Amino acid sequence: MRPGKMIKEVLRSIIKKPATNLYPAEELAMPHNFRGKLIFHPEKCVGCKLCMKDCPTGAITINKVGEKQFQAVIDLGKCIYCAQCVDSCLKKALETTKNVELAQLDANKLKVTFSGESKTGIENKTP
Amino acid sequence: MHKPEPDKFKIPVGPQHPALKEPEGFSVALKGEKIMGLEIRLGYNHRGIEKACEERTYIQDLYLIERVCGICSHSHSTCFVQAVEEIAAVEVPKRALYIRTLIGELERVHSHLLWLGVAGHEIGFDTLLMYAWRDREIVMDLLALITGNRVNYGMNTIGGVRRDISKEQAEEVLKGINILEERTKYYIEIATQETTIIKRLSGVGIISHEDALKLDAVGPTARASGVNRDVRYNDPYAAYGEITFNVITDTHNDVYGRTLVRVKELMESYQIIRQCLKKIPDGPILTKVPRKIPIGEATSRYEAPRGEDVHYVKSNGSEKPERVKIRAPTLANIQAVKHMLKDRFLADMPIVIAAIDPCFSCTDRSVSLENPGDRNKEIMTWHALRTYSIEWYKKQGIDFTELNNNLKNKLERR
Ligand code: SF4
Ligand code: SF4
Numbered sequence: 001m002r003p004g005k006m007i008k009e010v011l012r013s014i015i016k017k018p019a020t021n022l023y024p025a026e027e028l029a030m031p032h033n034f035r036g037k038l039i040f041h042p043e044k045c046v047g048c049k050l051c052m053k054d055c056p057t058g059a060i061t062i063n064k065v066g067e068k069q070f071q072a073v074i075d076l077g078k079c080i081y082c083a084q085c086v087d088s089c090l091k092k093a094l095e096t097t098k099n100v101e102l103a104q105l106d107a108n109k110l111k112v113t114f115s116g117e118s119k120t121g122i123e124n125k126t127p
Numbered sequence: 128m129h130k131p132e133p134d135k136f137k138i139p140v141g142p143q144h145p146a147l148k149e150p151e152g153f154s155v156a157l158k159g160e161k162i163m164g165l166e167i168r169l170g171y172n173h174r175g176i177e178k179a180c181e182e183r184t185y186i187q188d189l190y191l192i193e194r195v196c197g198i199c200s201h202s203h204s205t206c207f208v209q210a211v212e213e214i215a216a217v218e219v220p221k222r223a224l225y226i227r228t229l230i231g232e233l234e235r236v237h238s239h240l241l242w243l244g245v246a247g248h249e250i251g252f253d254t255l256l257m258y259a260w261r262d263r264e265i266v267m268d269l270l271a272l273i274t275g276n277r278v279n280y281g282m283n284t285i286g287g288v289r290r291d292i293s294k295e296q297a298e299e300v301l302k303g304i305n306i307l308e309e310r311t312k313y314y315i316e317i318a319t320q321e322t323t324i325i326k327r328l329s330g331v332g333i334i335s336h337e338d339a340l341k342l343d344a345v346g347p348t349a350r351a352s353g354v355n356r357d358v359r360y361n362d363p364y365a366a367y368g369e370i371t372f373n374v375i376t377d378t379h380n381d382v383y384g385r386t387l388v389r390v391k392e393l394m395e396s397y398q399i400i401r402q403c404l405k406k407i408p409d410g411p412i413l414t415k416v417p418r419k420i421p422i423g424e425a426t427s428r429y430e431a432p433r434g435e436d437v438h439y440v441k442s443n444g445s446e447k448p449e450r451v452k453i454r455a456p457t458l459a460n461i462q463a464v465k466h467m468l469k470d471r472f473l474a475d476m477p478i479v480i481a482a483i484d485p486c487f488s489c490t491d492r493s494v495s496l497e498n499p500g501d502r503n504k505e506i507m508t509w510h511a512l513r514t515y516s517i518e519w520y521k522k523q524g525i526d527f528t529e530l531n532n533n534l535k536n537k538l539e540r541r
Binding site: 032033034035053054055056080081084087088 | 188273279284289
Protein backbone atom coordinates (compact mmCIF):
# COMPACT_ATOMS: atom_id res chain seq x y z
CA MET A 1 0.00 0.00 0.00
CA ARG A 2 1.29 3.42 -0.93
CA PRO A 3 1.47 5.91 1.97
CA GLY A 4 -0.33 8.55 -0.14
CA LYS A 5 -3.46 6.45 -0.07
CA MET A 6 -3.49 6.40 3.70
CA ILE A 7 -3.18 10.19 3.95
CA LYS A 8 -6.21 10.65 1.75
CA GLU A 9 -8.19 8.30 3.96
CA VAL A 10 -7.02 10.09 7.11
CA LEU A 11 -7.93 13.52 5.76
CA ARG A 12 -11.32 12.31 4.66
CA SER A 13 -11.97 10.82 8.07
CA ILE A 14 -11.28 14.17 9.74
CA ILE A 15 -14.11 15.93 7.95
CA LYS A 16 -16.42 12.93 7.62
CA LYS A 17 -19.51 12.73 9.79
CA PRO A 18 -19.14 9.98 12.39
CA ALA A 19 -20.68 6.68 11.33
CA THR A 20 -22.16 6.14 14.78
CA ASN A 21 -25.22 7.81 16.23
CA LEU A 22 -24.78 10.36 18.97
CA TYR A 23 -26.75 8.34 21.49
CA PRO A 24 -28.21 9.42 23.90
CA ALA A 25 -27.92 13.04 22.74
CA GLU A 26 -29.68 12.16 19.51
CA GLU A 27 -32.69 9.97 19.87
CA LEU A 28 -32.94 6.95 17.61
CA ALA A 29 -36.01 6.75 15.45
CA MET A 30 -37.82 3.50 16.10
CA PRO A 31 -39.74 1.82 13.30
CA HIS A 32 -43.45 2.49 13.01
CA ASN A 33 -44.51 -0.92 14.36
CA PHE A 34 -41.93 -1.07 17.13
CA ARG A 35 -42.93 -2.89 20.28
CA GLY A 36 -41.48 -1.13 23.30
CA LYS A 37 -42.61 -0.57 26.88
CA LEU A 38 -46.32 -1.06 27.49
CA ILE A 39 -48.74 1.48 28.88
CA PHE A 40 -52.10 0.77 30.45
CA HIS A 41 -55.32 2.76 30.25
CA PRO A 42 -57.27 1.81 33.38
CA GLU A 43 -60.45 3.58 32.30
CA LYS A 44 -60.82 1.16 29.38
CA CYS A 45 -60.02 -2.06 31.22
CA VAL A 46 -62.93 -4.32 32.16
CA GLY A 47 -60.88 -6.88 34.04
CA CYS A 48 -61.41 -9.82 31.67
CA LYS A 49 -57.77 -10.89 32.21
CA LEU A 50 -57.39 -12.18 28.65
CA CYS A 51 -54.05 -10.39 28.51
CA MET A 52 -52.83 -12.35 31.53
CA LYS A 53 -53.96 -15.58 29.97
CA ASP A 54 -52.19 -15.04 26.65
CA CYS A 55 -48.97 -13.51 27.91
CA PRO A 56 -46.25 -16.07 27.13
CA THR A 57 -44.06 -15.07 30.05
CA GLY A 58 -46.55 -14.17 32.77
CA ALA A 59 -45.25 -10.62 32.85
CA ILE A 60 -48.59 -8.88 33.24
CA THR A 61 -50.94 -9.04 36.22
CA ILE A 62 -54.32 -7.32 36.46
CA ASN A 63 -55.60 -6.67 39.99
CA LYS A 64 -58.99 -5.48 41.05
CA VAL A 65 -58.57 -2.39 43.24
CA GLY A 66 -62.15 -1.22 43.51
CA GLU A 67 -65.55 -1.28 41.91
CA LYS A 68 -64.81 -1.50 38.14
CA GLN A 69 -61.28 -0.38 38.83
CA PHE A 70 -58.29 -2.39 37.76
CA GLN A 71 -54.61 -1.92 38.22
CA ALA A 72 -51.92 -3.45 35.98
CA VAL A 73 -48.54 -4.65 37.18
CA ILE A 74 -46.03 -5.32 34.42
CA ASP A 75 -42.71 -6.96 35.10
CA LEU A 76 -40.46 -5.37 32.49
CA GLY A 77 -37.75 -7.90 33.26
CA LYS A 78 -40.01 -10.74 32.22
CA CYS A 79 -41.78 -9.04 29.33
CA ILE A 80 -40.48 -10.05 25.90
CA TYR A 81 -42.29 -7.18 24.16
CA CYS A 82 -44.28 -9.44 21.90
CA ALA A 83 -47.39 -7.26 22.25
CA GLN A 84 -49.65 -10.31 22.36
CA CYS A 85 -51.48 -8.73 25.30
CA VAL A 86 -52.18 -5.66 23.15
CA ASP A 87 -53.65 -7.94 20.47
CA SER A 88 -55.63 -9.96 23.00
CA CYS A 89 -57.23 -7.02 24.78
CA LEU A 90 -60.62 -6.41 23.22
CA LYS A 91 -60.98 -3.03 24.95
CA LYS A 92 -57.69 -1.56 23.73
CA ALA A 93 -56.64 -0.90 27.30
CA LEU A 94 -53.00 -1.74 26.56
CA GLU A 95 -50.70 0.01 24.15
CA THR A 96 -47.06 -0.29 23.14
CA THR A 97 -44.78 2.71 23.14
CA LYS A 98 -41.43 3.35 21.51
CA ASN A 99 -39.69 3.58 24.85
CA VAL A 100 -36.61 1.33 24.93
CA GLU A 101 -34.64 2.91 27.74
CA LEU A 102 -35.69 0.48 30.42
CA ALA A 103 -32.40 -0.50 32.05
CA GLN A 104 -32.37 -0.40 35.84
CA LEU A 105 -29.78 -1.11 38.46
CA ASP A 106 -32.41 -2.21 40.94
CA ALA A 107 -34.39 -5.24 39.75
CA ASN A 108 -37.42 -4.18 41.80
CA LYS A 109 -37.75 -1.05 39.72
CA LEU A 110 -38.47 -3.23 36.70
CA LYS A 111 -41.87 -4.00 38.17
CA VAL A 112 -44.11 -1.10 37.24
CA THR A 113 -47.60 -0.57 38.53
CA PHE A 114 -50.18 1.35 36.57
CA SER A 115 -52.65 2.74 39.04
CA GLY A 116 -56.30 1.85 38.64
CA GLU A 117 -57.51 5.36 39.46
CA SER A 118 -55.39 7.28 37.04
CA LYS A 119 -57.30 8.42 34.00
CA THR A 120 -54.16 8.92 32.01
CA GLY A 121 -52.47 5.57 32.22
CA ILE A 122 -49.43 7.08 33.90
CA GLU A 123 -47.56 4.60 36.01
CA ASN A 124 -47.34 4.97 39.76
CA LYS A 125 -43.88 6.18 40.56
CA THR A 126 -44.06 4.85 44.09
CA PRO A 127 -45.45 1.35 43.99
CA MET B 128 -13.77 -47.12 25.45
CA HIS B 129 -11.42 -48.18 22.76
CA LYS B 130 -7.68 -48.10 23.21
CA PRO B 131 -5.96 -44.93 22.03
CA GLU B 132 -3.66 -45.40 19.10
CA PRO B 133 -0.31 -43.77 19.90
CA ASP B 134 0.15 -42.13 16.50
CA LYS B 135 -3.27 -40.52 16.50
CA PHE B 136 -4.12 -37.21 18.11
CA LYS B 137 -7.58 -36.80 19.52
CA ILE B 138 -8.82 -33.23 19.61
CA PRO B 139 -11.93 -32.47 21.56
CA VAL B 140 -13.61 -29.32 20.27
CA GLY B 141 -16.02 -28.03 22.88
CA PRO B 142 -18.50 -28.69 24.36
CA GLN B 143 -18.01 -26.34 27.30
CA HIS B 144 -15.81 -23.31 27.27
CA PRO B 145 -16.37 -19.82 28.64
CA ALA B 146 -16.13 -18.44 25.12
CA LEU B 147 -18.63 -20.88 23.66
CA LYS B 148 -22.07 -19.52 23.07
CA GLU B 149 -23.59 -22.76 21.90
CA PRO B 150 -22.09 -25.90 23.32
CA GLU B 151 -21.39 -28.57 20.72
CA GLY B 152 -18.87 -31.33 21.00
CA PHE B 153 -16.52 -32.40 18.24
CA SER B 154 -13.83 -34.97 18.74
CA VAL B 155 -11.35 -35.04 15.90
CA ALA B 156 -8.94 -37.95 15.44
CA LEU B 157 -5.83 -36.72 13.69
CA LYS B 158 -2.88 -38.37 12.03
CA GLY B 159 -0.46 -35.56 11.39
CA GLU B 160 -2.66 -32.92 9.83
CA LYS B 161 -5.08 -35.38 8.37
CA ILE B 162 -8.51 -35.96 9.89
CA MET B 163 -9.01 -39.68 10.37
CA GLY B 164 -12.40 -39.49 12.00
CA LEU B 165 -14.82 -37.06 13.52
CA GLU B 166 -17.28 -37.60 16.30
CA ILE B 167 -20.08 -35.14 16.78
CA ARG B 168 -22.03 -34.82 19.97
CA LEU B 169 -25.15 -32.74 20.13
CA GLY B 170 -27.55 -32.09 22.92
CA TYR B 171 -25.53 -29.88 25.25
CA ASN B 172 -27.85 -27.04 24.56
CA HIS B 173 -31.08 -28.83 25.32
CA ARG B 174 -33.59 -26.22 26.41
CA GLY B 175 -36.66 -28.39 26.73
CA ILE B 176 -38.62 -26.23 24.30
CA GLU B 177 -40.77 -29.11 23.06
CA LYS B 178 -41.85 -30.02 26.55
CA ALA B 179 -42.42 -26.39 27.46
CA CYS B 180 -44.73 -26.09 24.46
CA GLU B 181 -46.99 -28.76 25.92
CA GLU B 182 -47.47 -26.70 29.03
CA ARG B 183 -48.46 -23.51 27.27
CA THR B 184 -51.35 -22.52 25.07
CA TYR B 185 -51.00 -22.37 21.30
CA ILE B 186 -50.80 -18.57 21.44
CA GLN B 187 -48.05 -18.62 24.04
CA ASP B 188 -46.21 -21.28 22.05
CA LEU B 189 -45.95 -18.95 19.07
CA TYR B 190 -43.45 -16.80 20.90
CA LEU B 191 -41.58 -19.72 22.35
CA ILE B 192 -41.22 -21.42 18.96
CA GLU B 193 -40.01 -18.17 17.47
CA ARG B 194 -37.09 -18.30 19.85
CA VAL B 195 -35.86 -21.73 18.74
CA CYS B 196 -33.51 -19.81 16.49
CA GLY B 197 -32.76 -16.10 16.36
CA ILE B 198 -31.93 -16.10 12.68
CA CYS B 199 -34.70 -18.30 11.28
CA SER B 200 -37.33 -17.22 13.79
CA HIS B 201 -39.95 -16.63 11.11
CA SER B 202 -39.22 -20.06 9.60
CA HIS B 203 -39.95 -21.87 12.83
CA SER B 204 -43.05 -19.90 13.71
CA THR B 205 -44.49 -20.27 10.19
CA CYS B 206 -43.81 -23.99 10.25
CA PHE B 207 -45.60 -24.30 13.59
CA VAL B 208 -48.66 -22.22 12.69
CA GLN B 209 -49.03 -24.14 9.43
CA ALA B 210 -49.32 -27.37 11.36
CA VAL B 211 -51.84 -25.89 13.83
CA GLU B 212 -53.87 -24.35 11.01
CA GLU B 213 -53.98 -27.70 9.25
CA ILE B 214 -55.38 -29.41 12.36
CA ALA B 215 -57.92 -26.65 12.91
CA ALA B 216 -58.76 -26.63 9.18
CA VAL B 217 -58.60 -22.84 8.96
CA GLU B 218 -58.48 -21.03 5.71
CA VAL B 219 -55.77 -18.41 6.02
CA PRO B 220 -56.47 -15.22 4.02
CA LYS B 221 -54.46 -14.87 0.83
CA ARG B 222 -52.98 -11.56 1.88
CA ALA B 223 -51.62 -13.11 5.05
CA LEU B 224 -49.98 -15.90 3.05
CA TYR B 225 -48.26 -13.37 0.83
CA ILE B 226 -47.01 -11.42 3.83
CA ARG B 227 -45.62 -14.63 5.34
CA THR B 228 -43.85 -15.38 2.08
CA LEU B 229 -42.43 -11.88 1.93
CA ILE B 230 -41.02 -11.98 5.45
CA GLY B 231 -39.72 -15.50 4.83
CA GLU B 232 -37.75 -14.34 1.81
CA LEU B 233 -36.41 -11.22 3.53
CA GLU B 234 -35.27 -13.53 6.29
CA ARG B 235 -33.53 -15.77 3.75
CA VAL B 236 -31.74 -12.74 2.29
CA HIS B 237 -30.46 -11.65 5.71
CA SER B 238 -29.44 -15.19 6.63
CA HIS B 239 -27.55 -15.84 3.38
CA LEU B 240 -25.75 -12.49 3.60
CA LEU B 241 -24.82 -13.32 7.16
CA TRP B 242 -23.45 -16.65 6.00
CA LEU B 243 -21.47 -15.04 3.22
CA GLY B 244 -19.75 -12.81 5.75
CA VAL B 245 -19.02 -15.66 8.15
CA ALA B 246 -17.65 -17.82 5.34
CA GLY B 247 -15.41 -14.96 4.19
CA HIS B 248 -14.15 -14.51 7.73
CA GLU B 249 -13.34 -18.19 8.20
CA ILE B 250 -11.13 -18.27 5.10
CA GLY B 251 -9.41 -14.98 5.92
CA PHE B 252 -11.31 -12.84 3.41
CA ASP B 253 -12.42 -10.24 5.92
CA THR B 254 -13.24 -7.54 3.39
CA LEU B 255 -16.08 -9.76 2.22
CA LEU B 256 -17.30 -9.99 5.82
CA MET B 257 -17.39 -6.20 6.11
CA TYR B 258 -19.13 -5.76 2.77
CA ALA B 259 -21.71 -8.50 3.28
CA TRP B 260 -22.63 -7.42 6.78
CA ARG B 261 -22.88 -3.79 5.78
CA ASP B 262 -25.33 -4.77 3.04
CA ARG B 263 -27.19 -7.00 5.45
CA GLU B 264 -28.13 -3.89 7.44
CA ILE B 265 -30.35 -2.84 4.54
CA VAL B 266 -32.48 -5.95 4.83
CA MET B 267 -32.47 -5.81 8.64
CA ASP B 268 -33.89 -2.29 8.42
CA LEU B 269 -36.56 -3.50 6.01
CA LEU B 270 -37.56 -6.25 8.41
CA ALA B 271 -37.74 -3.73 11.24
CA LEU B 272 -39.80 -1.42 9.07
CA ILE B 273 -42.46 -4.03 8.35
CA THR B 274 -42.51 -6.05 11.56
CA GLY B 275 -41.33 -3.51 14.11
CA ASN B 276 -38.26 -5.40 15.28
CA ARG B 277 -35.00 -6.60 13.77
CA VAL B 278 -35.21 -10.10 15.21
CA ASN B 279 -38.10 -12.21 16.52
CA TYR B 280 -40.51 -10.42 14.25
CA GLY B 281 -43.69 -11.72 15.90
CA MET B 282 -45.51 -11.61 12.56
CA ASN B 283 -47.35 -14.92 12.67
CA THR B 284 -50.41 -15.80 14.61
CA ILE B 285 -52.74 -18.74 14.22
CA GLY B 286 -54.97 -17.93 11.26
CA GLY B 287 -52.89 -15.22 9.65
CA VAL B 288 -50.42 -12.46 10.39
CA ARG B 289 -50.46 -9.69 12.98
CA ARG B 290 -49.44 -6.72 10.88
CA ASP B 291 -50.37 -5.48 7.47
CA ILE B 292 -47.99 -3.98 4.97
CA SER B 293 -48.69 -0.52 3.57
CA LYS B 294 -48.00 0.86 0.09
CA GLU B 295 -45.16 3.04 1.38
CA GLN B 296 -43.54 0.09 3.12
CA ALA B 297 -43.78 -1.95 -0.07
CA GLU B 298 -42.00 0.82 -1.95
CA GLU B 299 -39.25 0.98 0.65
CA VAL B 300 -38.78 -2.78 0.33
CA LEU B 301 -38.48 -2.51 -3.45
CA LYS B 302 -35.89 0.27 -3.09
CA GLY B 303 -33.83 -1.79 -0.66
CA ILE B 304 -34.07 -4.88 -2.83
CA ASN B 305 -32.79 -2.98 -5.87
CA ILE B 306 -29.65 -1.93 -4.00
CA LEU B 307 -29.11 -5.44 -2.67
CA GLU B 308 -29.53 -6.94 -6.12
CA GLU B 309 -26.70 -4.80 -7.45
CA ARG B 310 -24.53 -5.83 -4.54
CA THR B 311 -25.34 -9.50 -5.00
CA LYS B 312 -24.41 -9.31 -8.68
CA TYR B 313 -21.05 -8.04 -7.50
CA TYR B 314 -20.69 -10.99 -5.09
CA ILE B 315 -21.54 -13.43 -7.87
CA GLU B 316 -18.87 -11.76 -9.95
CA ILE B 317 -16.34 -12.17 -7.13
CA ALA B 318 -17.34 -15.77 -6.50
CA THR B 319 -17.14 -16.84 -10.11
CA GLN B 320 -14.09 -14.87 -11.26
CA GLU B 321 -11.77 -14.44 -8.31
CA THR B 322 -9.21 -17.23 -8.57
CA THR B 323 -8.21 -17.05 -4.90
CA ILE B 324 -11.75 -17.88 -3.78
CA ILE B 325 -12.20 -20.59 -6.37
CA LYS B 326 -8.90 -22.20 -5.39
CA ARG B 327 -9.59 -21.95 -1.67
CA LEU B 328 -13.09 -23.38 -1.74
CA SER B 329 -12.94 -25.90 -4.59
CA GLY B 330 -12.57 -29.49 -3.57
CA VAL B 331 -13.04 -28.64 0.11
CA GLY B 332 -15.73 -30.49 2.03
CA ILE B 333 -16.79 -32.74 -0.83
CA ILE B 334 -19.98 -34.69 -0.52
CA SER B 335 -21.11 -36.64 -3.55
CA HIS B 336 -24.64 -36.61 -4.91
CA GLU B 337 -25.21 -40.17 -3.69
CA ASP B 338 -23.87 -39.44 -0.21
CA ALA B 339 -25.93 -36.27 0.08
CA LEU B 340 -29.04 -38.32 -0.68
CA LYS B 341 -28.00 -41.14 1.60
CA LEU B 342 -27.23 -38.85 4.54
CA ASP B 343 -30.38 -36.80 3.96
CA ALA B 344 -28.64 -33.49 3.63
CA VAL B 345 -31.04 -30.56 3.22
CA GLY B 346 -31.07 -27.03 1.87
CA PRO B 347 -28.12 -25.41 0.13
CA THR B 348 -25.83 -28.20 1.36
CA ALA B 349 -27.84 -30.78 -0.60
CA ARG B 350 -28.55 -28.53 -3.55
CA ALA B 351 -24.82 -27.93 -4.06
CA SER B 352 -24.51 -31.69 -4.61
CA GLY B 353 -27.11 -31.63 -7.34
CA VAL B 354 -30.04 -32.67 -5.16
CA ASN B 355 -32.99 -30.87 -6.68
CA ARG B 356 -34.96 -30.46 -3.47
CA ASP B 357 -36.66 -27.37 -2.18
CA VAL B 358 -39.83 -27.49 -0.11
CA ARG B 359 -40.93 -24.19 -1.60
CA TYR B 360 -41.03 -25.91 -4.98
CA ASN B 361 -41.81 -29.54 -4.17
CA ASP B 362 -44.50 -28.94 -1.58
CA PRO B 363 -45.49 -25.28 -1.91
CA TYR B 364 -46.76 -23.62 1.25
CA ALA B 365 -47.84 -20.00 1.89
CA ALA B 366 -47.95 -18.22 -1.46
CA TYR B 367 -45.16 -20.12 -3.20
CA GLY B 368 -47.64 -22.03 -5.38
CA GLU B 369 -48.46 -18.82 -7.22
CA ILE B 370 -44.92 -17.59 -7.62
CA THR B 371 -42.41 -18.62 -10.24
CA PHE B 372 -38.80 -19.13 -9.27
CA ASN B 373 -35.93 -21.49 -9.99
CA VAL B 374 -34.50 -24.04 -7.61
CA ILE B 375 -30.78 -23.37 -7.67
CA THR B 376 -28.61 -26.45 -7.82
CA ASP B 377 -24.95 -26.95 -8.45
CA THR B 378 -22.77 -29.94 -9.21
CA HIS B 379 -19.52 -28.83 -7.60
CA ASN B 380 -20.38 -30.90 -4.48
CA ASP B 381 -18.03 -28.77 -2.36
CA VAL B 382 -17.93 -25.55 -0.33
CA TYR B 383 -17.51 -23.59 -3.55
CA GLY B 384 -20.77 -25.07 -4.84
CA ARG B 385 -22.53 -24.18 -1.59
CA THR B 386 -21.33 -20.58 -1.93
CA LEU B 387 -22.64 -20.37 -5.49
CA VAL B 388 -26.00 -21.86 -4.50
CA ARG B 389 -26.42 -19.32 -1.73
CA VAL B 390 -25.49 -16.23 -3.71
CA LYS B 391 -27.67 -17.32 -6.62
CA GLU B 392 -30.54 -18.06 -4.25
CA LEU B 393 -30.29 -14.44 -3.13
CA MET B 394 -31.12 -13.39 -6.69
CA GLU B 395 -34.12 -15.72 -6.72
CA SER B 396 -35.28 -14.30 -3.39
CA TYR B 397 -35.29 -10.78 -4.85
CA GLN B 398 -37.50 -12.02 -7.67
CA ILE B 399 -39.85 -13.72 -5.22
CA ILE B 400 -40.09 -10.54 -3.12
CA ARG B 401 -40.91 -8.47 -6.21
CA GLN B 402 -43.59 -10.92 -7.32
CA CYS B 403 -45.05 -10.99 -3.80
CA LEU B 404 -45.39 -7.22 -3.71
CA LYS B 405 -46.90 -7.15 -7.18
CA LYS B 406 -49.38 -9.96 -6.73
CA ILE B 407 -50.40 -9.36 -3.13
CA PRO B 408 -54.23 -9.25 -3.03
CA ASP B 409 -56.23 -6.86 -0.87
CA GLY B 410 -58.30 -8.22 1.94
CA PRO B 411 -58.16 -9.29 5.55
CA ILE B 412 -54.96 -10.58 7.13
CA LEU B 413 -56.44 -12.71 9.86
CA THR B 414 -59.08 -15.42 10.27
CA LYS B 415 -60.30 -15.80 13.82
CA VAL B 416 -59.45 -19.22 15.21
CA PRO B 417 -61.02 -20.60 18.40
CA ARG B 418 -58.62 -21.06 21.30
CA LYS B 419 -59.39 -24.75 21.50
CA ILE B 420 -57.85 -26.67 18.62
CA PRO B 421 -59.74 -29.87 17.64
CA ILE B 422 -58.20 -33.29 18.11
CA GLY B 423 -55.75 -34.19 15.37
CA GLU B 424 -52.15 -34.20 14.26
CA ALA B 425 -50.20 -32.58 11.46
CA THR B 426 -46.70 -32.33 10.08
CA SER B 427 -45.57 -29.18 8.40
CA ARG B 428 -42.52 -28.50 6.26
CA TYR B 429 -40.82 -25.21 5.55
CA GLU B 430 -37.75 -24.31 3.55
CA ALA B 431 -35.68 -22.36 6.07
CA PRO B 432 -32.51 -20.61 4.85
CA ARG B 433 -30.50 -23.60 6.07
CA GLY B 434 -32.79 -26.27 4.67
CA GLU B 435 -35.96 -28.13 5.39
CA ASP B 436 -37.51 -27.46 8.78
CA VAL B 437 -40.09 -29.97 10.05
CA HIS B 438 -42.64 -29.46 12.80
CA TYR B 439 -45.06 -32.03 14.10
CA VAL B 440 -48.02 -31.03 16.28
CA LYS B 441 -50.52 -33.28 17.97
CA SER B 442 -53.58 -31.78 19.63
CA ASN B 443 -55.99 -33.23 22.16
CA GLY B 444 -58.86 -30.82 21.78
CA SER B 445 -57.71 -28.44 24.50
CA GLU B 446 -55.99 -25.07 24.40
CA LYS B 447 -52.60 -26.70 24.74
CA PRO B 448 -50.87 -29.06 22.32
CA GLU B 449 -50.29 -32.65 23.38
CA ARG B 450 -46.98 -32.93 21.58
CA VAL B 451 -44.73 -30.67 19.54
CA LYS B 452 -41.69 -31.97 17.70
CA ILE B 453 -39.18 -29.77 15.92
CA ARG B 454 -36.51 -30.97 13.49
CA ALA B 455 -34.24 -28.07 12.62
CA PRO B 456 -32.20 -28.21 9.40
CA THR B 457 -28.80 -28.27 11.12
CA LEU B 458 -29.62 -31.64 12.63
CA ALA B 459 -30.19 -33.05 9.15
CA ASN B 460 -26.92 -31.64 7.85
CA ILE B 461 -24.61 -32.42 10.74
CA GLN B 462 -24.00 -36.02 9.67
CA ALA B 463 -22.84 -34.80 6.29
CA VAL B 464 -20.07 -32.79 7.99
CA LYS B 465 -18.54 -36.00 9.27
CA HIS B 466 -18.39 -37.26 5.73
CA MET B 467 -17.04 -34.03 4.31
CA LEU B 468 -14.09 -33.91 6.71
CA LYS B 469 -12.97 -37.51 6.38
CA ASP B 470 -9.41 -37.66 5.03
CA ARG B 471 -9.25 -33.90 4.77
CA PHE B 472 -6.94 -31.56 6.65
CA LEU B 473 -7.48 -29.90 10.01
CA ALA B 474 -7.20 -26.54 8.22
CA ASP B 475 -10.45 -27.27 6.39
CA MET B 476 -12.46 -27.74 9.53
CA PRO B 477 -13.58 -24.14 10.14
CA ILE B 478 -14.91 -23.51 6.66
CA VAL B 479 -16.46 -26.95 6.21
CA ILE B 480 -18.38 -26.64 9.45
CA ALA B 481 -19.30 -23.05 8.60
CA ALA B 482 -20.43 -24.08 5.12
CA ILE B 483 -23.49 -25.95 6.31
CA ASP B 484 -24.36 -22.70 8.08
CA PRO B 485 -24.91 -24.34 11.44
CA CYS B 486 -26.38 -22.34 14.24
CA PHE B 487 -23.05 -22.43 16.07
CA SER B 488 -20.79 -21.24 13.24
CA CYS B 489 -20.13 -17.77 14.53
CA THR B 490 -19.00 -18.79 17.99
CA ASP B 491 -15.60 -18.78 19.54
CA ARG B 492 -14.60 -22.30 20.43
CA SER B 493 -11.84 -24.07 22.29
CA VAL B 494 -9.88 -26.91 20.83
CA SER B 495 -7.50 -28.90 22.96
CA LEU B 496 -4.93 -31.00 21.19
CA GLU B 497 -4.14 -34.04 23.18
CA ASN B 498 -1.82 -36.92 22.62
CA PRO B 499 -3.20 -39.87 24.49
CA GLY B 500 0.23 -41.51 24.47
CA ASP B 501 2.26 -38.95 26.37
CA ARG B 502 -0.51 -36.77 27.83
CA ASN B 503 0.85 -33.65 26.20
CA LYS B 504 -1.88 -31.12 25.86
CA GLU B 505 -2.20 -28.17 23.59
CA ILE B 506 -5.14 -25.85 23.81
CA MET B 507 -6.35 -24.17 20.67
CA THR B 508 -9.19 -21.67 20.49
CA TRP B 509 -11.50 -21.47 17.50
CA HIS B 510 -9.71 -18.23 16.67
CA ALA B 511 -6.34 -19.99 16.73
CA LEU B 512 -7.72 -22.78 14.58
CA ARG B 513 -8.93 -20.22 12.07
CA THR B 514 -5.55 -18.47 12.02
CA TYR B 515 -3.85 -21.82 11.63
CA SER B 516 -6.14 -22.62 8.72
CA ILE B 517 -5.44 -19.31 6.98
CA GLU B 518 -1.67 -19.67 7.45
CA TRP B 519 -1.77 -23.28 6.25
CA TYR B 520 -3.46 -22.24 3.04
CA LYS B 521 -1.02 -19.36 2.57
CA LYS B 522 1.70 -21.98 2.42
CA GLN B 523 -0.28 -23.69 -0.31
CA GLY B 524 -0.26 -20.43 -2.23
CA ILE B 525 -3.76 -19.28 -1.40
CA ASP B 526 -3.57 -15.84 0.13
CA PHE B 527 -6.34 -13.31 0.54
CA THR B 528 -4.15 -10.39 1.64
CA GLU B 529 -3.82 -9.00 -1.87
CA LEU B 530 -7.52 -9.41 -2.61
CA ASN B 531 -8.45 -7.74 0.67
CA ASN B 532 -6.18 -4.80 -0.16
CA ASN B 533 -7.41 -4.53 -3.73
CA LEU B 534 -11.01 -4.37 -2.65
CA LYS B 535 -10.20 -1.87 0.06
CA ASN B 536 -8.49 0.38 -2.47
CA LYS B 537 -11.46 0.05 -4.77
CA LEU B 538 -13.75 1.15 -1.98
CA GLU B 539 -11.52 4.10 -1.17
CA ARG B 540 -11.53 5.28 -4.75
CA ARG B 541 -15.31 5.46 -4.79
S1 SF4 C 1 -56.20 -4.97 29.89
FE1 SF4 C 1 -57.67 -5.67 28.35
S2 SF4 C 1 -57.39 -7.88 28.28
FE2 SF4 C 1 -56.40 -7.19 30.15
S3 SF4 C 1 -57.95 -7.39 31.73
FE3 SF4 C 1 -58.11 -5.29 30.98
S4 SF4 C 1 -59.65 -5.39 29.35
FE4 SF4 C 1 -59.02 -7.50 29.74
S1 SF4 D 1 -45.78 -7.72 25.58
FE1 SF4 D 1 -45.87 -9.97 25.58
S2 SF4 D 1 -44.55 -10.58 27.28
FE2 SF4 D 1 -44.98 -8.39 27.57
S3 SF4 D 1 -46.75 -8.34 28.94
FE3 SF4 D 1 -47.55 -8.29 26.84
S4 SF4 D 1 -47.93 -10.44 26.29
FE4 SF4 D 1 -46.63 -10.42 28.11
